[in-house]
Amino acid sequence: MNPSLAVIFLTLFSGAGFGLMAMVAVVNDFAIDGALSPLRTAILVALALLLVTMGMVSSTAHLANPKNAWRAFTRWRTSWLAREGVFAVLFYPLAIAYLGWVFFMNNDRDGVALLLGNVTALVGLVTIFCQGMIYACLRTIRQWHTPLVPANFYALGLAAGMTVLATSRLLAHRHDLAMVSIACSLLVAAAVMKAIYYFWIGAPSGTTLQTATGFTGGRVRLLDQGHTFGTFLTHEFSNCIGPRRALRFKIAVYVLGFLAPIAILLAAAHAAIGLAVLLAPLLAFIGIGLERYLFFVEAQHVVNLYHGRMPGPLPQMHPALRATAENKAPAGKRRLVPSYDER
Amino acid sequence: MRLGLVIDLDTCVGCHACATACKEWNTSSITAPLTDYEPYGKEPSGVWFNRVRHYEIGDYPNNKTINFPMSCMHCENAECVTVCPTGASYKRPEDGIVLIDQDKCMGCNYCSWACPYGARELDRVSGTMKKCTLCVDRIYDETLPEEERQPACVLACPAHARLFGDLDDPESVTSRAVRNRGGYPLMPELNYNPTNQYLPPRTRPAISTSDLPRGSLARKVKEWVNRVIER
Numbered sequence: 001m002n003p004s005l006a007v008i009f010l011t012l013f014s015g016a017g018f019g020l021m022a023m024v025a026v027v028n029d030f031a032i033d034g035a036l037s038p039l040r041t042a043i044l045v046a047l048a049l050l051l052v053t054m055g056m057v058s059s060t061a062h063l064a065n066p067k068n069a070w071r072a073f074t075r076w077r078t079s080w081l082a083r084e085g086v087f088a089v090l091f092y093p094l095a096i097a098y099l100g101w102v103f104f105m106n107n108d109r110d111g112v113a114l115l116l117g118n119v120t121a122l123v124g125l126v127t128i129f130c131q132g133m134i135y136a137c138l139r140t141i142r143q144w145h146t147p148l149v150p151a152n153f154y155a156l157g158l159a160a161g162m163t164v165l166a167t168s169r170l171l172a173h174r175h176d177l178a179m180v181s182i183a184c185s186l187l188v189a190a191a192v193m194k195a196i197y198y199f200w201i202g203a204p205s206g207t208t209l210q211t212a213t214g215f216t217g218g219r220v221r222l223l224d225q226g227h228t229f230g231t232f233l234t235h236e237f238s239n240c241i242g243p244r245r246a247l248r249f250k251i252a253v254y255v256l257g258f259l260a261p262i263a264i265l266l267a268a269a270h271a272a273i274g275l276a277v278l279l280a281p282l283l284a285f286i287g288i289g290l291e292r293y294l295f296f297v298e299a300q301h302v303v304n305l306y307h308g309r310m311p312g313p314l315p316q317m318h319p320a321l322r323a324t325a326e327n328k329a330p331a332g333k334r335r336l337v338p339s340y341d342e343r
Numbered sequence: 344m345r346l347g348l349v350i351d352l353d354t355c356v357g358c359h360a361c362a363t364a365c366k367e368w369n370t371s372s373i374t375a376p377l378t379d380y381e382p383y384g385k386e387p388s389g390v391w392f393n394r395v396r397h398y399e400i401g402d403y404p405n406n407k408t409i410n411f412p413m414s415c416m417h418c419e420n421a422e423c424v425t426v427c428p429t430g431a432s433y434k435r436p437e438d439g440i441v442l443i444d445q446d447k448c449m450g451c452n453y454c455s456w457a458c459p460y461g462a463r464e465l466d467r468v469s470g471t472m473k474k475c476t477l478c479v480d481r482i483y484d485e486t487l488p489e490e491e492r493q494p495a496c497v498l499a500c501p502a503h504a505r506l507f508g509d510l511d512d513p514e515s516v517t518s519r520a521v522r523n524r525g526g527y528p529l530m531p532e533l534n535y536n537p538t539n540q541y542l543p544p545r546t547r548p549a550i551s552t553s554d555l556p557r558g559s560l561a562r563k564v565k566e567w568v569n570r571v572i573e574r
Contacts, residue, residue, distance in 0.1 A: 001456075064450025065470030071429035071447055081453055082428035139422070139533050140459045206532055207459075209398075213411060214527045214541055218401035223408060226359070226396045229386040232464040236455060302530065303461035306396055306413070 002236050003296035006062035011131055012289050014055030015153055018124030019161025020048040025121035028108055033178040042103040049095050080137055084130035087123055094120040128157050142205040143299040148197045155190035156288050162186045163261050163284045170268045170277045180269040184262045191258040212305045222308030237301040238309060249294050257287020345439040345511040346477055347417050347538030349520050353545050355504040357397055357410025364499030365393040373480050374445055378468040390464045392475040393496055415462035415475035416537030417441050423454035439538060440477045448472050459533050510538055
């Protein structure tokens with residue numbers, strides 16, 4: 001799949017924002033580490049709103065015809081994308097009401113605050129589920145058509161949100177271990193969930209060029225795609241990544257997204273490292289951003305079969321075509337069809 | 344009624360006439376225009392509703408080239424319609440044609456992700472998704488002679504490899520062809536239940552070379568002379 005930056009930012013930032021809101025509610029519910037002060041709660045909820053807004057605004061950059069974006073809420077009965085929109089919009093009045101109550105009443109421990117906080121967090125979590133289901137409901141993309149996708153969106157959203165929360169706590173010179181340990185365990189859980197996903201998508205798919213063309217008796221090879229240059233289909237779906245490059249990305253995801261934030265949070269909990277603790281959420285965001293990039297480029301849409309391009313790079317293509325396709329690609333850039341945008 | 348196409352892979356010669364006739368008709372039709380990007384440039388590209396690909400089946404000497412035209416399958420279980428958040432994509436209950444309302448589409452590409460057949464293409468100029476309309480503006484046009492009330496691709500095909508009809512009617516030309524020739528849908532395991540069906544190539548006995556008439560004496564002498572002179 002084409003890794004659209006707008007969609008990567010949408011799921012990355014809004015997931016972290018909803019995760020942060022959920023963890024603020026959890027910390028206040030159970031008064032973990034003496035709960036957050038009203039001012040701190042207000043700041044974190046505002047930060048969650050900022051993250052969600054960043055995601056939502058960047059998502060409109062992905063639309064080719066944004067003037068009709070308001071219609072995207074109408075088909076919530078069938079479309080997970082519409083449901084995501086409905087819940088994301090519902091999140092705003094609730095979060096603003098919670099923020100206002102906590103800020104102006106200067107109390108985040110009374111019944112109204114707890115109720116508003118939990119309802120807001122719940123709506124945020126439902127939005128993450130809808131976001132995951134946008135991908136998981138597509139039978140055309142095997143790497144996405146799995147319950148692991150919404151589960152991973154939850155794990156990564158909560159881990160990123162808790163990393164932000166723990167960082168804000170450490171910046172306030174509270175060297176307590178409760179927040180840091182919750183953040184670290186969520187990061188570990190997210191890393192394990194992601195590892196399960198990476199193992200799972202290695203399995204072969206039931207759909208092949210044979211079932212796609214109906215010639216199940218013999219070998220089927222592409223002779224000619226029928227077009228001289230790229231099409232919308234090759235632009236949108238033909239991105240793929242070699243296994244070695246994917247492995248390097250996965251190492252970067254684990255080092256930047258999980259190991260480095262855990263190490264920095266633990267270091268900050270035990271020693272005064274000052275503003276360097278800000279590196280924890282920053283690296284976590286970069287790591288999860290890389291994870292989202294991989295989530296797109298590793299996803300192979302079944303229409304790629306018709307272009308002789310699945311699974312992996314150029315396997316089912318006719319040998320003669322494969323040779324020219326590989327030789328023609330300029331050094332350092334292995335692409336069968338040059339990018340649609342670079343023309 | 345369930346209108347659709349039946350495509351005969353036995354007779355398709357891969358001339359792309361269906362694709363170009365489709366482009367010609369639809370570039371001034373209800374979802375017009377089908378934008379071209381750099382049509383006379385080095386890297387021409389654009390929006391097409393119908394694409395023909397070519398495959399080789401089997402290994403030499405038991406191989407065969409198959410020309411494979413593909414357009415919207417007008418699926419019974421059209422996921423492109425269920426995932427559309429704006430309601431721009433819809434399936435007409437009366438004849439099963441899947442269409443896109445160009446005034447409602449916001450160009451999010453989500454329907455193209457849901458389509459396994461690559462039937463939907465985004466027009467970058469209008470910012471909307473476009474797809475095969477089964478020439479809905481031709482097939483119901485009563486100003487046309489009855490035999491011309493068919494999709495442009497079907498009328499253009501020089502090999503009569505494309506049939507158009509109601510696949511719910513067991514006596515329609517399409518249903519009979521599917522019944523008699525063993526027509527099949529593509530990627531049935533994905534359960535989209537496509538309306539369009541494909542007819543497999545007919546199996547024919549291999550042409551024997553052993554029963555060719557043996558050459559005359561004069562021919563044998565000629566061949567011998569040729570061999571000798573070449574030495």
